[in-house]
Amino acid sequence: MSKRAEPTLLTDQVYSMIHESIMNGDLPAGARLRVRDLAEQVGTSVMPVREAIRRLEEAGLAERVPHRGAVVKGLTLAELVHVYDVRRLLEVEAARLGAQRISAEDCDRMQAEFTLMRAAVDEGRVVALLDHDEALLSILYEAAANPVLLQTIRNLWNHCRAYKIVGAQGSLDSGGDDPLWRFQERLVAAARDRSGESAAAVNEESLLDATDRIKALLATEQAASADAG
Incomplete structure (x- = not known):
């Protein structure tokens, strides 16, 4: 059970860190969410970062842009x-x-x-x-x-x-x-x-x-x- 829970917990932590950066303006609208760069910053593999970005998209805080990948949702x-x-x-x-x-x-x-x-x-x-x-x-x-x-x-x-x-x-x-x-x-x-x-x-x-x-x-x-x- 603990092995199954660990990846989810790690994803939660990565999500919280990226979410906080969006909320405090460190990651402004339009900022690219580069998976490898974020993984290096938080000290984890790319998988939890990808899952965290997927959750951010579901929450309406990130979006996919052609030729740019995931970015912090823009302002319209x-x-x-x-x-x-x-x-x-x-x-x-x-x-x-x-x-x-x-x-x-x-x-x-x-x-x-x-x-x-x-x-x-x-x-x-x-x-x-x-x-x-x-x-x-x-x-x-x-x-x-x-x-x-x-x-x-x-x-x-x-x-x-x-x-x-x-x-x-x-x-x-x-x-x-x-x-x-x-x-x-x-x-x-x-x-x-x-x-x-x-x-x-x-x-x-x-x-x-x-x-x-x-x-x-x-x-x-x-x-x-x-x-x-």
Whole structure:
């Protein structure tokens, strides 16, 4: 039994390492996932790496590109709209339900994550600010008492992490970091008021704003690439 489990465990470890590199931006959208290079980096044979890449493809984090092999999934305007439309459907309702049921202690936890997120924004630490933002939202959504809803939302966060990095970095580079924290500040206040409608409205506005900001950034990048080509 242990011999059968060992390859799976190794694949899990390789998957986790590559997944973390995608989530923190070390492997950005479009980066090639060269099997032999990755195997050498993690100190294993190529088989667990191939299996890990297959899992990443199933999770929507990697894709096959002709003449390039496996790459970290690229960013497209169409997918951005689709993913954020689904996020809006789920997270507006999760915020509504969570705010109606959340405890005072959990509101304090949200405030603590907001404070850490603001510090990360001020220091320009993109991955940290996204991590604290997701932690803040998780506390609120967990109060909705629907674990399937929360897990589905977390899967979507993984799927669109590259888009979130682009949006956050773009706001920091422009000097206008207000969209990165003002919605969360209002969300904490709505949770403290136990106002499901206010929380839902804040999330609706926040996700629409994020969609528009990232869409504009991607359009600019694509135009620049076309001009360069």
